[in-house]
Amino acid sequence: MAARIFIDGEAGTTGLEIRERLAGRTDVELVAIAPEQRKDRNAKKEILSSVEVAILCLPDDAAKETVALCDALGEAAPRILDASTAHRVAPGWVYGFPELCPGQPEAISKAARVANVGCYASSAIALLRPLIDAGLLLADHPLTINAVSGYSGGGRQMIEAYEQGVAPAFELYALGLEHKHIPEIMAYARLAQRPLFVPSVGNFRQGMLVSIPLLLETLPGRPKAADLHDAYARHYLGAAHVRLCEAPQNGKLDALALNGSDDMEVYVFANENRRQAVLVARQDNLGKGASGAAVQNLDLMLNGGEF
Ligand SMILES: NC(=O)C1=CN([C@@H]2O[C@H](COP(=O)(O)OP(=O)(O)OC[C@H]3O[C@@H](n4cnc5c(N)ncnc54)[C@H](OP(=O)(O)O)[C@@H]3O)[C@@H](O)[C@H]2O)C=CC1
């Protein structure tokens, strides 16, 4: 029998993308709320009590409100997959990045509540956690994380600003150094020192690069870039949706090249003579960075299995 799924916020950027990915599948039945009732708590509660999984594609406050409605339902509550930032480091929630570590796919498959990854966060964690686990990077290493995203990452308002031509072609933001993804990056990459995070947004709809520069001489054991590469090769061996790639000889990486895909690529660019490296993750911010990741998590929640 098909699993009944409710996407709360199905008309938003993330909700629409998830709906498109699930359309045509026979193993899930999408249960929709009448558009005029989408913020009506009673109507929502009724739907919530009738589905197996609720996927929340809402602003944080609205996501918390829906979780409270589920709490009130007790045993009739659905499992929850929350795409917002509200519960990513909250107790009782499982972080929806199956490639985090061995055991994470199983934890997601059994969880009642899964917090889907943040787009920048998933890239930063994908780059940092394997090196920390391998002892190649210390938890208190001073780190800078640079990133560029397509404007769809900012949701409907930012999309409208860019598409009406009233947004700058490129800008740095979050220069107050309080970006909302830093807590999840620290928690799941296992950092003890807060990284500097410098995101930016450009005049392209989707696509994302996250890069982390490293001075190899400052790392424990003074590794070669090849050692970092090997640590990723071990960590991502058999991973279906994160690939370790050879860094292109021309030293360039196009932010848009994975658009339309739900996968992530990891690169180690290096100059051994200079003992410098730049780690880079590339993904579609709406794919593995959001809705693609949500569908991967949903599949684990519904069917379990290897990842
Ligand atoms: N865009 C992205 O790349 C990513 C976004 N996310 C997260 O997903 C969530 C949604 O973001 P995004 O899709 O970009 O945002 P959008 O602004 O595109 O969509 C949000 C949707 O939620 C609806 N909504 C707001 N309040 C309620 C409510 N109380 N009940 C039902 N529907 C409501 C809005 O409807 P209305 O406009 O009518 O109020 C809108 O359709 C956010 O928490 C965001 O942080 C996560 C990963 C990536």
Ligand SMILES: CC(=O)N[C@@H](CCC(=O)OP(=O)(O)O)C(=O)O
């Ligand atoms: C370009 C842009 O504004 N990006 C958003 C992050 C994308 C996103 O929505 O991340 P979540 O997964 O946490 O929701 C931002 O920096 O706030």
